[in-house]
Amino acid sequence: MFELNPLLHENAWWQHVIMFVGAGVLGYIIGYRSGESKTFLQNQLSSLQSQLESCKASLVKSTPINTSTISIPTIAHTYHTVVEKPDDLKKIEGIGPKIEELLNQNGILTFIQLSQASTYLLKQILQEAGPRFQMHDPSTWPRQAELASAGKWQELKEWQDILNKGKE
Known part of the structure; x- marks a missing residue:
């Protein structure tokens, strides 16, 4: 019968070491790439926040509307309309x-x-x-x-x- 135990082979421990090293290198590459995108997004966020702050500052600096110059008509007009009887x-x-x-x-x-x-x-x-x-x-x-x-x-x-x- 076949022996399915991989540890019976002479190079079995090398195979395990190579798999672990490959997985580690692959994990490092994935982590490095996701870190790059994270720093890019953080830089973009800080840029947008600074733009928002400058917009808020310019809004505060703008002159308010002088409400005393606006006149509002005080006379209300009433209109009498003939309401038609609805048809069926x-x-x-x-x-x-x-x-x-x-x-x-x-x-x-x-x-x-x-x-x-x-x-x-x-x-x-x-x-x-x-x-x-x-x-x-x-x-x-x-x-x-x-x-x-x-x-x-x-x-x-x-x-x-x-x-x-x-x-x-």
């Missing part, structure tokens, strides 16, 4: 209660406002609301809102029968 935007194919709430929060309360809104704006509102709303396609909403604002309910109903969840 759920009558538009593809708009549910949550999307209606989103549109209302973004200032779209009536069919006229919805008909004037661009598809890009509507998509932006849906994207900002999160992934749950991004799957909806608002491309037909302005045209449907235009029909609804004009009171063409029969024409809107016929077109909605053709649509599939607000998509053509």
Whole structure:
């Protein structure tokens, strides 16, 4: 049978010594290189700190703003706006209660406002609301809102029968 003990060979101790010396040299090289990068980073850090200190010093030296020369108007103007009664935007194919709430929060309360809104704006509102709303396609909403604002309910109903969840 084979003897697997490496110490039985005459040169076995030399093999061990060579492995330890090789590992030591390799460790020394790695340590030296990491030390070089460490000193480089320390030098860069001290340079940046000195730049920061000089910026802080120049900021302190700058003259403060004279607040006595700034005049602030003291009269507040009040504007009376007519608040339109919001329409039921759920009558538009593809708009549910949550999307209606989103549109209302973004200032779209009536069919006229919805008909004037661009598809890009509507998509932006849906994207900002999160992934749950991004799957909806608002491309037909302005045209449907235009029909609804004009009171063409029969024409809107016929077109909605053709649509599939607000998509053509």
